[in-house]
Amino acid sequence: MSPAVPVPSPVSFLEKTNAFFDRPLGKRGRLTVLVAALLLIPTFFFPLWNMTLFSNQFQDGLDLHIYSYTLAGGHTASRDDLREINTLNHYIGMRPLLESDFSEFTWLPLMTGIFFILALRAVVIGKVASLVDTAVLFMYSSLFSLWSFYHRMYQYGHQLDPTAPVKVAPFMPPMLGSRQLANFQVQCYPGAASYFMVAFFLLLVAALVITWVKAR
């Protein structure tokens, strides 16, 4: 007979976890969270997502940049891309992309601000629990934002005006990657701000790991 391996009871696991949650963050952990918080600042200066539409007559691509707080098109001396995209889209009955139609542009920056404050709170209060709260909430709201983005794209591609001059089958624009839509090669990729967001989350996790390793 082999010696009985002690099975941790659920109660003791929770107790252990509780104890870990109550642990203060170490110096390195706090520093990591601080760096993470600071990474949220540049998200206001870079787009979250970029979409480029290439065609024969727009070989340099029509650019659409989605920021957390606004929608911007490429703008050169000879072209206003957002205006152009809306002009072209009206032929298939797509609603014009209007900044005022997106509630995201209000709550996304607010949310980013809240996460900035929550991260700073974790640095100051210095409990693992506050860090976990921040990370979990952030994951949830990021997934919600992604779903919201997906939903928007779906709506734009599906709620087409039935009286449009050019009838196309409802479609889902690409969120990630490249797709041919009529004469346009549409490329859609996350922008720098998204990478900062991901980096923010990864640093929160890193802070957790650092603290965990130290606790063992």
Add this chain to the structure above:
Amino acid sequence: MKKIERRALIAGSLEALGGLFLAGCRRRPKVEMRQGDVAEAAVATYVAPGDLDPYYLFYSGGQSGHIFVAGIPSMRHISTIPVFTPYPGTGHGFDKESKAMLGGYLWGDAHHVALSQTNGDYDGRWIFVSDNANNRMARIDLRDFKTKQILGPIPNVSGNHCSSFVTTNTEYVLAASRFSVPLPMGTYAPIEQYATVYKGVVAGVKVDPKTGEMSLGWEILMPPFDYDLGTTGKGPSNDWAFWSCYNSERATGKLEVTSTQRDRDYVTAVNWKLAEQAIANGKYKIIDGVKVIDPKDTPGVVYFMPCSKSPHGVDVTPDGKYIVGSGKLQSITTVFNFEKMLTAIQQKNFTGDEDGIPVLKYEAIKDAEVNVGLGPLHTQFDDQGYAYTSLFIESAIAKWKLGTWEVIDKIPVSYNIGHLCVIGGDTVHPDGKYVIALNKLSHGRHLSVGPSQPESSQLIDITGEKMKLLYDAFTESEPHYSQVIAASKIHPIEVYPKEESRNPNAIWDVKDAKIERDGTHVTVKMTAVRSNFEPNKIEVNKGDLVTIHLTNIEQTTDETHGFGLSEYNINTSIDPGETKTLEFVADKVGVYAYYCTSFCSALHQEMQGYLLVKPK
């Protein structure tokens, strides 16, 4: 390739004179090119699809009233800038603003273009062009290649041919009378009084250094000669302007005979800084609202330099030290030394006067008589110290060296060259590289298009010792003069940015489109965007005055929309971001379509609306 009959080239004056006297007789191309040269020329002028020419060529369009724009070295015609003449292609002269600018004239005779200069080099801001017919001057902004101002008819200037040369910092654009008349314009005097009562005028049109806005500067009352071409000084001669003239005989009648009796005519030299001063000191009289200087009252402002018979071109070398006058009925071109001119003035080395204007002693101011060939007309300069003189009678260009005055090379052109143009050839820093021959006769060197033949221009390589013909191009009537500027010096916009729109009648949203009635005046604020006009229905009563403010709300390059109104003679084009105003009286009852005339989209045909005019 079409086989062409090649003929041995017989150089010399016999053939050249033949060119003059047999003008109109059909001839075969005579300029021969070897096979190797053909390939070389093809490579030198070929601009591959998608590539850009490195230079802009601006042709004055003569009696068409336009300016033509081509690329160099491809010689491809790229665009036409309408100036003095209505042009349905862009709607010039149809909307309220440009219609007012044309002042009721249906045409102008666009003779000489002049790019604006800073420190004697083209600065790429504006191009000016003169109207020989109706005595006007126009300014085109090179930011959008549109005519922005037409000044004139300029009072007292009759036949504004020797215009629109600019001073080195675009302080003035020159103007002058080719056809002396009794002044002010509108005065009657019998032709027998020509020599005494008729007057010529040379003038400087003032240019605002910031906006380019032209206004009347100074005018100088001159003897009744025919002032022909002008130029401005550079460097040491910066403060001077020069005009050639024919008919110093003060003759009337059959001028080809009566005005060609004397062996010499004149180049007029004007110290424009002193002219400015004279005006500032109140030494002028007002004629027809303009400050006019009488040279009798202001000594030192004007002199005459005797020049070989009936000169056309007068040109100043890049260093500003020499003035080259070309007597088109002789075989020499005369080089005057500016320094000697000043000395002669100082020493009062005069041989007489014309209406109080001193005539300088020819021998005292001339440095050389260059034997360029028959019918020298216009001279331009390159960056290597060479001059290029067009020879109308001889149908050739002579290349000669400044300083040694020897003729180095000559190349035949097809045919009867008028002006020529070296890149930057009238600036202080010529680029050289090419000379463009603006030929008056093409004699069927192109696919035949019947008796009305196009004009011919030829591109010639001048980088080597020998000039090399590269390319023939043809234009509509009738380029007289041209200038070439590096493409890098011009920065055009391609849409009118919404942010810059200052037109109070502009609207930028389809929702703002509206029709308002004030008595019998109907005002429409209309948008044009792919592929609709808003409103697409305008209902008025017979006799209503209809004003349409039309804004193209596009911000994409080349998305120009047109607006044509059937049977109402209304047409215009509106570029992206542009607002234009159309005005007419709805005097015909019925229903008339308006539609987009400038192909814009897959649904361009659908871009239409109706004007419904109800009977009273």
